[in-house]
Amino acid sequence: EPEVTQTPSHQVTQMGQEVILRCVPISNHLYFYWYRQILGQKVEFLVSFYNNEISEKSEIFDDQFSVERPDGSNFTLKIRSTKLEDSAMYFCASRGEGENSPLHFGNGTRLTVT
């Protein structure tokens, strides 16, 4: 069964550094998402992406965040200047056509900001 893959599985960075989290969605999917889960807390929506543009973003997704689909297969989340509170598990997801089609999630990247 096709799956969403994320790399790296764990990223450690210093406060103020830029990080790029990478995702390869399922190949025929058209809608892409980033979510995050701070340890022990709920899964929070960050951003959705369709047709090469952001379709919706949450309050969390401020100017420090950006997304890109650089080459038709990868979908990246960039944090320009990381803060301690950005430490979380970041999940990428994708889904196909059809308003009821479910989101398929990757295994996540654990980001630790020191």
Place this chain on the structure above:
Amino acid sequence: GNSVTQMEGPVTLSEEAFLTINCTYTATGYPSLFWYVQYPGEGLQLLLKATKADDKGSNKGFEATYRKETTSFHLEKGSVQVSDSAVYFCALLRRSQGNLIFGKGTKLSVKP
């Protein structure tokens, strides 16, 4: 606004016990409803879904029925196993935007 409320965990059960995890939602329109499961150290996996009122989603012995009148989507399993130990998330899909809104998750621990 749209939101999902799940029962607080953790829930600890003995093997073969009956499981219920309550989930209620608030939504405009008619969302699709999902249960996702997160096993230790892993990502989110779709467990089951229901797309309209009175639909029953089922998978791996788990069931949930979309109840519009009570705005609920409670997860049930008749006989849990140790391997069911995980965090369970109820979620609704906003059709207009296509993104999921999650509940806080309920941690289930099943003891042999």
